[in-house]
Amino acid sequence: MAKSMTIYLRVWRQAGPEAPGRLVDYTVADANEHMSFLELLDVLNEQLIHRGEDPVEFDNDCREGICGSCGVMVGGIAHGPQQRTAVCQLHMRAFKDGDRIVVEPFRAKAFPIVKDLVVDRSAFDRIIAAGGYVSTTTGGAPDANALPVSKEAADEAMDYAACIGCGACVAACPNASASLFTAAKIAHLALLPQGSIEAPQRAVAMVDQMTAEGFGDCSNHAECEAVCPKGISVHGITRMRREYIKAVLR
Amino acid sequence: MPRATQPVLNAKVPAGRLQDKWDAYKDVVGLVSPANKRKHTILVVGTGLAGGSAAATLGGLGYKVKSFCIQDSARRAHSIAAQGGINAAKNYPNDGDTIWRLFYDTIKGGDYRAREANVYRLAQVSGNIIDQAVAQGVPFAREYGGLLANRSFGGAQVARTFYARGQTGQQLLLGTYQALSHQIATGNVTMLPRREMLDLVVADGHARGIITRDLVTGQLERHVGDAVLLCTGGYGNAYYLSTNAKNSNVTAAWRCYKRGAYFANPCFTQIHPTCIPVSGSYQSKLTLMSESLRNDGRVWVPKDTGDPRPPSQIPEADRDYYLERRYPAFGNLVPRDVASRAAKKECDAGRGVGTTRLAVYLDFAQAIRRLGEQAIRERYGNLFEMYARITGENPYAVPMRIYPAVHYTMGGLWVDYELQTTVPGLFVLGEANFSDHGANRLGASALMQGLADGYFVIPYTLGAYLSGTALNGRLTTSHDAFAQAEHASNKRLRTLLSTQGDKTATEFHRELGQLLWNHVGMARTREGLESAAKAIAALRHQFWERIRVPGENGTYNKYLEFAGRIADFMELGELMARDALAREESCGGHFREEHQTADGEALRNDEDFAHASAWAYTGNDQAPVEHREPLTFENVQLSSRSYK
Numbered sequence: 001m002a003k004s005m006t007i008y009l010r011v012w013r014q015a016g017p018e019a020p021g022r023l024v025d026y027t028v029a030d031a032n033e034h035m036s037f038l039e040l041l042d043v044l045n046e047q048l049i050h051r052g053e054d055p056v057e058f059d060n061d062c063r064e065g066i067c068g069s070c071g072v073m074v075g076g077i078a079h080g081p082q083q084r085t086a087v088c089q090l091h092m093r094a095f096k097d098g099d100r101i102v103v104e105p106f107r108a109k110a111f112p113i114v115k116d117l118v119v120d121r122s123a124f125d126r127i128i129a130a131g132g133y134v135s136t137t138t139g140g141a142p143d144a145n146a147l148p149v150s151k152e153a154a155d156e157a158m159d160y161a162a163c164i165g166c167g168a169c170v171a172a173c174p175n176a177s178a179s180l181f182t183a184a185k186i187a188h189l190a191l192l193p194q195g196s197i198e199a200p201q202r203a204v205a206m207v208d209q210m211t212a213e214g215f216g217d218c219s220n221h222a223e224c225e226a227v228c229p230k231g232i233s234v235h236g237i238t239r240m241r242r243e244y245i246k247a248v249l250r
Numbered sequence: 251m252p253r254a255t256q257p258v259l260n261a262k263v264p265a266g267r268l269q270d271k272w273d274a275y276k277d278v279v280g281l282v283s284p285a286n287k288r289k290h291t292i293l294v295v296g297t298g299l300a301g302g303s304a305a306a307t308l309g310g311l312g313y314k315v316k317s318f319c320i321q322d323s324a325r326r327a328h329s330i331a332a333q334g335g336i337n338a339a340k341n342y343p344n345d346g347d348t349i350w351r352l353f354y355d356t357i358k359g360g361d362y363r364a365r366e367a368n369v370y371r372l373a374q375v376s377g378n379i380i381d382q383a384v385a386q387g388v389p390f391a392r393e394y395g396g397l398l399a400n401r402s403f404g405g406a407q408v409a410r411t412f413y414a415r416g417q418t419g420q421q422l423l424l425g426t427y428q429a430l431s432h433q434i435a436t437g438n439v440t441m442l443p444r445r446e447m448l449d450l451v452v453a454d455g456h457a458r459g460i461i462t463r464d465l466v467t468g469q470l471e472r473h474v475g476d477a478v479l480l481c482t483g484g485y486g487n488a489y490y491l492s493t494n495a496k497n498s499n500v501t502a503a504w505r506c507y508k509r510g511a512y513f514a515n516p517c518f519t520q521i522h523p524t525c526i527p528v529s530g531s532y533q534s535k536l537t538l539m540s541e542s543l544r545n546d547g548r549v550w551v552p553k554d555t556g557d558p559r560p561p562s563q564i565p566e567a568d569r570d571y572y573l574e575r576r577y578p579a580f581g582n583l584v585p586r587d588v589a590s591r592a593a594k595k596e597c598d599a600g601r602g603v604g605t606t607r608l609a610v611y612l613d614f615a616q617a618i619r620r621l622g623e624q625a626i627r628e629r630y631g632n633l634f635e636m637y638a639r640i641t642g643e644n645p646y647a648v649p650m651r652i653y654p655a656v657h658y659t660m661g662g663l664w665v666d667y668e669l670q671t672t673v674p675g676l677f678v679l680g681e682a683n684f685s686d687h688g689a690n691r692l693g694a695s696a697l698m699q700g701l702a703d704g705y706f707v708i709p710y711t712l713g714a715y716l717s718g719t720a721l722n723g724r725l726t727t728s729h730d731a732f733a734q735a736e737h738a739s740n741k742r743l744r745t746l747l748s749t750q751g752d753k754t755a756t757e758f759h760r761e762l763g764q765l766l767w768n769h770v771g772m773a774r775t776r777e778g779l780e781s782a783a784k785a786i787a788a789l790r791h792q793f794w795e796r797i798r799v800p801g802e803n804g805t806y807n808k809y810l811e812f813a814g815r816i817a818d819f820m821e822l823g824e825l826m827a828r829d830a831l832a833r834e835e836s837c838g839g840h841f842r843e844e845h846q847t848a849d850g851e852a853l854r855n856d857e858d859f860a861h862a863s864a865w866a867y868t869g870n871d872q873a874p875v876e877h878r879e880p881l882t883f884e885n886v887q888l889s890s891r892s893y894k
């Protein structure tokens with residue numbers, strides 16, 4: 001039988017982007033080990049609505065660790081204590097009865113708070129729009145097998161392409177850098193023949209956009225890799241720097 | 251059963267041989283010149299595979315596109331969660347696949363309730379999709395020689411499924427999102443995230459705009475355009491528990507229904523056989539385990555009811571691999587509807603496993619012995635990890651427990667061959683339409699359809715509409731139809747907020763879900779459907795008296811969004827029950843217990859039901875009118891589906 005547990009939450013509440021925020025204490029008495037962390041917040045919210053209080057807002061959608069919508073600091077760690085796990089996939093069996101958990105939004109200058117735990121990550125979309133694609137339009141593509149790609153390259157590209165764009169890397173970085181996110185796309189595309197043609201320009205455009213959005217620089221802490229729910233490797237950042245330098249030296 | 255007197259719908263299928271229809275259509279279809287494309291604004295709602303690919307493609311062609319999505323970014327649409335793969339008739343493995351076979355498998359898999367011409371076109375363009383995705387840099391799985399890898403999927407005897415680990419939907423969607431981002435950079439596409447479409451604006455008989463709510467500020471907005479493309483996915487969340495994302499909903503499609511678009515075959519819903527079972531009442535959604543697992547996993551239950559032994563203690567002789575036993579030709583790879591019903595049957599008979607006894611085993615022990623754990627890890631590693639995270643069990647050591655869950659909806663807004671609804675200028679793409687999967691969708695076909703519609707069909711059919719229609723170029727958002735639609739949306743939001751009853755949206759949603767799951771789920775009866783329709787109507791009235799929505803309108807307010815969607819799900823739920831009642835046969839995902847063979851297989855009635863039922867809205871609390879599109883099969887022989 002599932003163990004029932006009492007969890008003491010301390011949640012960041014902030015009514016809007018300009019409003020002052022503060023931590024508020026809540027108790028969820030009927031949690032259980034098979035619940036996901038977001039289901040715990042659901043249960044809390046149902047209680048709040050019945051009590052006539054405003055529920056806690058948090059972004060989420062797929063709840064299976066793939067869309068990248070969710071993301072909060074749980075006990076000071078982006079997505080919580082379980083490695084390679086988005087917070088929607090974090091289950092309460094990672095906690096003990098009676099635990100106190102602080103829940104805060106991802107914090108970064110480039111991620112302004114929308115409300116409570118919801119932040120604006122549209123800077124990521126602008127980084128992709130700066131060059132995170134292969135410049136093709138629909139139609140006229142050659143047969144998919146016309147250009148063989150080594151299995152190693154395809155596999156490595158896939159490792160980077162697995163990024164879900166959640167922003168945990170930024171939240172974990174002492175400089176609030178978006179290097180891991182940006183590098184993942186640059187590396188994914190540079191590793192494939194289809195993407196390698198534009199690789200240098202892409203690196204420059206995306207890195208410049210990252211800076212323009214107010215993200216910090218990378219100083220090799222590798223905190224990003226530690227919290228990444230998809231385990232994206234910081235080696236991508238080396239690759240990004242290489243592409244960048246190649247372009248600058250051209 | 252009275253003979254059909256229902257009004258008949260014309261699907262505008264081109265004449266000629268099945269194989270030539272699409273080419274013949276393209277040869278003569280009207281075009282919009284490059285200079286004129288710039289003058290047309292196209293509103294594309296949704297950024298999944300269908301909407302994202304349509305917006306990117308139309309932007310690339312030079313149209314002015316406004317793209318809307320409900321999430322904070324176009325990259326998060328629920329197509330992203332598709333795991334297993336995408337079908338294409340490439341015949342790379344040289345195992346005998348052809349366009350015809352993909353067409354035939356899809357028509358047969360859909361239990362002969364889809365339109366031949368659409369399905370053939372889908373199979374025809376399937377290969378182009380793979381070419382396009384590879385050109386975008388989608389990292390599909392490859393063989394050591396560098397060529398693309400394929401695997402097999404349910405309902406087919408060839409390997410035609412392309413995949414990117416267990417994240418095929420994610421990779422295809424990111425390819426689409428990147429193509430869309432490219433067009434955003436060129437200025438042809440304007441992206442409006444965190445918007446929910448609350449109404450369709452029909453002016454002078456044409457779809458000319460939409461009303462959206464900015465989900466951050468609560469502001470209602472009016473958008474005018476020359477055509478509206480609805481790409482908003484399916485309605486599986488009507489059941490509360492489903493594999494859909496939390497924001498997936500029917501609201502945009504339902505608003506279109508109320509503005510004159512017909513809703514077709516709402517009772518055709520797909521229950522996916524391999525999902526992680528429910529663990530408790532707080533459960534907010536269900537997680538699918540890709541059907542591709544059935545390539546190597548074997549489904550079984552103990553032979554004895556209530557066998558208390560853990561799976562490792564149950565010897566081979568005491569296990570029933572019921573799919574292999576009942577369907578020797580397809581074994582564990584029977585189509586989804588067949589596999590789901592078989593699991594239900596075992597559990598109903600008391601042979602289910604796990605604490606709830608609502609689960610069957612999916613066992614990889616034999617495959618691990620044959621191929622080694624490493625090979626299995628390479629094929630399904632991320633799925634196994636996901637299973638372990640959710641259940642706390644190690645599927646390499648103990649068999650997975652799985653149970654069916656609502657996953658996909660074949661029904662949707664009725665569209666003709668050009669993907670146009672009964673409202674001129676309103677097109678519907680992807681899961682939101684009803685067109686290609688009949689009464690059951692085969693695995694790895696949803697991604698194919700979404701991208702076929704967006705990349706390769708709509709660019710032609712939209713051009714045909716725009717070049718052949720005289721639209722009022724001076725129409726603006728100050729037209730009365732906009733004011734009226736905005737007013738209606740506003741009023742509804744105010745009512746939701748001011749009722750201040752005692753029941754939350756989630757509580758209503760759970761109740762609705764229970765009714766639908768029990769009576770409009772895997773097995774349906776006349777009695778059950780009649781009682782469900784009544785109960786849902788009562789619940790809907792209760793909703794407007796007792797709903798309690800927190801907060802206010804002028805801010806981010808998730809529960810206000812939810813409440814509006816649940817109100818629409820309830821109306822839809824009634825229509826689902828009505829449609830299921832009218833369809834006196836069993837086909838695909840629609841299983842009426844009154845209509846089955848002696849050994850419990852679905853019994854179709856081609857004489858009376860080889861048609862799509864398209865329902866027309868006539869007013870609140872008024873019975874909708876059923877229109878019919880007769881399905882004529884000129885190329886395939888209707889036979890009873892056999893996977894034995």
Ligand code: FES
Nearest residue numbers: 061063068070088
């Ligand atoms: S909700 Fe989609 S990744 Fe967590």
